[in-house]
Amino acid sequence: MKVLVVGGGGREHAICWKLAQSPKVTELYCAPGNGGIAQVATCVPIKATDVAGMVQWAKENAMDFVMVAPDDPLALGMVDALEAAGIPAFGPRANAAIIEASKAFSKELMKKYRIPTAKYETFTDLNRALAYIRTQGAPIVVKADGLALGKGVVVASSVEEAETAVREMMEDKKFGESGSTVVIEECMVGPEVTVLAFCDGEHLIPMLSSQDHKRAFDGNQGPNTGGMGAFCPSPNYTPEVAEQCMKEIFLPTVAALRAEGRPFRGVIYFGLMLTKDGPKVVEYNARFGDPETQPILSMLDTDLMDIFQSCVDGTLDKVAVKWKPGAACCLVLASGGYPVKYQSGYPISGVAEAEKLGAVVFHAGTKQKDSGEILTAGGRVLGVTALGASLNEAIERAYAAAKPISFQDMHFRTDIGKI
Numbered sequence: 001m002k003v004l005v006v007g008g009g010g011r012e013h014a015i016c017w018k019l020a021q022s023p024k025v026t027e028l029y030c031a032p033g034n035g036g037i038a039q040v041a042t043c044v045p046i047k048a049t050d051v052a053g054m055v056q057w058a059k060e061n062a063m064d065f066v067m068v069a070p071d072d073p074l075a076l077g078m079v080d081a082l083e084a085a086g087i088p089a090f091g092p093r094a095n096a097a098i099i100e101a102s103k104a105f106s107k108e109l110m111k112k113y114r115i116p117t118a119k120y121e122t123f124t125d126l127n128r129a130l131a132y133i134r135t136q137g138a139p140i141v142v143k144a145d146g147l148a149l150g151k152g153v154v155v156a157s158s159v160e161e162a163e164t165a166v167r168e169m170m171e172d173k174k175f176g177e178s179g180s181t182v183v184i185e186e187c188m189v190g191p192e193v194t195v196l197a198f199c200d201g202e203h204l205i206p207m208l209s210s211q212d213h214k215r216a217f218d219g220n221q222g223p224n225t226g227g228m229g230a231f232c233p234s235p236n237y238t239p240e241v242a243e244q245c246m247k248e249i250f251l252p253t254v255a256a257l258r259a260e261g262r263p264f265r266g267v268i269y270f271g272l273m274l275t276k277d278g279p280k281v282v283e284y285n286a287r288f289g290d291p292e293t294q295p296i297l298s299m300l301d302t303d304l305m306d307i308f309q310s311c312v313d314g315t316l317d318k319v320a321v322k323w324k325p326g327a328a329c330c331l332v333l334a335s336g337g338y339p340v341k342y343q344s345g346y347p348i349s350g351v352a353e354a355e356k357l358g359a360v361v362f363h364a365g366t367k368q369k370d371s372g373e374i375l376t377a378g379g380r381v382l383g384v385t386a387l388g389a390s391l392n393e394a395i396e397r398a399y400a401a402a403k404p405i406s407f408q409d410m411h412f413r414t415d416i417g418k419i
Contacts, residue, residue: 002027003305004058005041006078007048007069008034010332010364010383011290014297015069015304016041017360022305031057035374036363036382048073055081063087067308071147074266074286075101090308092286096257096264100286103183104145113256115249116280118273120185126170129182133162139187143283144169146178151224151339153283155187188273188280191236194292195270197250198307200316201263204254206246208299208323209237210292211417216339218415225339226380229416230292231329231391232299236274245272245279253284265311294362294385295328295394327391329398331384331416332364336409338379343409346376350404359386359401376407391417 003025005016013036019025020040031054033043046053049072058066068078068091077094091097099106110117118141123129133140142165144152152175156162162184169179197206210232216222249270257264269285269292297304301322310319335342344365351361351374362385365378384402388394395417402412 001025001064001305002029002062004029004031004044004063004066005069006031006054006066006073008032008037009070009290010362010380011288011293012069013037013040013362013364014294015067015288017362018297018300018304019067022303024303024305029061029063034363034377035366035368036361038368049076051076051078051081054078055085055087058082058087059085065090065308067091069287071097071100071285071287075147088309088312090312091266092264093262096262096266097286098262099257099264099268099284101147102145103143103283104181106284107183107185109256109260110281113252113259115252115256116278118185118188118280118282120183122181122183124181126166129166129170129184130163132184133159133166136184136186138162141185141187142166142169143183143185144175144179145181145183146175148175148178151175151226152178153224188275188282190273190275191234192282193234193237193272193274194289195237195245195250195272196288196292196296197268197270198311198316198321199254199264199266199268200311200314201258201265202254202314203316204250204268205316205319205321206242206250207296207321208232209234209242210289210296211236212289212292213413213416213419218413220419223339225334227289227291228332228334228413229330230289230295231327231394231417232292232295233327235391241274241279245270249279249281265314290364291330291332291380291383294330294383298328298360298385298387299324299326324387326387326389327394328385328387329391329394329417330362331398331402331412332380333382333384333402333405333410333412334380335365335376335378336411338411342379344376344378346408348374348376348381348405348407350406351382353404354384354401357401357404358397359384361385361401361405381407381410
């Protein structure tokens with residue numbers, strides 16, 4: 001099979017790395033890809049959001065299957081366009097991807113179908129939003145309705161901080177039109193866990209639970225990022241919690257989308273808060289998370305191409321998805337100044353030495369020069385991923401493997417999996 005993966009980050013590198021192991025995949029392409037992906041797939045210089053260009057290239061080059069990984073092209077209807085061109089595609093159609101593209105929609109869906117989530121209100125008027133914050137007090141959570149690269153959520157510890165967040169979103173257009181509508185919700189308390197799940201529109205198979213570290217600095221300090229590291233499985237996600245989530249959240253969500261005429265085929269990302277009142281949904285995403293995908297797919301012991309095809313064909317219930325024992329940890333190495341302001345174009349050294357220590361180094365923001373030299377090309381640069389018999393062993397191996405790697409102004413958290 002000739003397979004195309006859409007995207008160019010660490011998540012897409014992990015997906016390509018896993019698909020390259022499938023005997024079904026004879027030719028693998030990635031658009032636009034990055035310096036690391038180029039080592040396992042042929043990179044194609046098409047922007048991930050160029051729906052027409054991507055469909056045209058897939059048709060002209062006779063792709064048998066396309067995997068659309070990022071949120072933007074899913075929301076723009078890339079899967080719909082590929083299907084219309086007769087090309088099987090993995091990922092939700094636009095009318096199902098709206099569970100991520102509009103937080104207001106997803107909150108209304110949860111309210112309608114009684115899926116546990118935080119108490120909330122939605123606003124399109126700045127003054128009403130500000131008045132609501134003053135009546136509710138802090139801590140309180142402010143969310144831009146639309147897509148904002150994982151940065152459109154502010155957990156405000158004071159009324160003033162919440163008011164500033166609302167003004168930046170609605171008045172200053174910090175996230176463009178994504179912040180024209182805001183969702184303001186109660187601040188839930190408890191361990192946060194992510195569960196990604198394969199879905200074929202009717203059946204659902206959860207992957208290993210994971211935990212992501214969003215803040216830029218140790219001790220969960222600093223601004224929110226796309227994720228500074230992740231590990232799986234989560235010790236907080238017990239079999240009892242898993243059973244409750246399946247019964248009260250996962251299956252009801254799939255059924256709700258189907259009932260709304262929006263059958264979901266692809267990966268649903270359930271961001272969960274394990275509160276004293278039970279698990280509740282923090283957010284939905286309509287795709288693999290990054291960097292959670294890196295440790296999770298490292299633990300997968302089933303052909304990923306088989307799973308993708310079954311999701312598209314509606315036969316997920318016929319697939320036995322198996323996982324390796326133990327745990328995995330992904331440590332993100334980022335550019336200095338990320339997520340605010342940073343420089344790119346610096347040479348990276350030590351990746352081969354890291355992989356000799358047993359880790360897999362997934363490239364998130366890199367580019368390859370004609371000479372073969374790899375340079376930094378983004379905020380999050382690399383994801384050093386290692387397995388272990390226990391979580392502690394996986395964490396130790398990831399940090400040990402990261403030691404030989406260096407590039408100018410490199411920074412990373414030292415407490416991934418420890419907090």
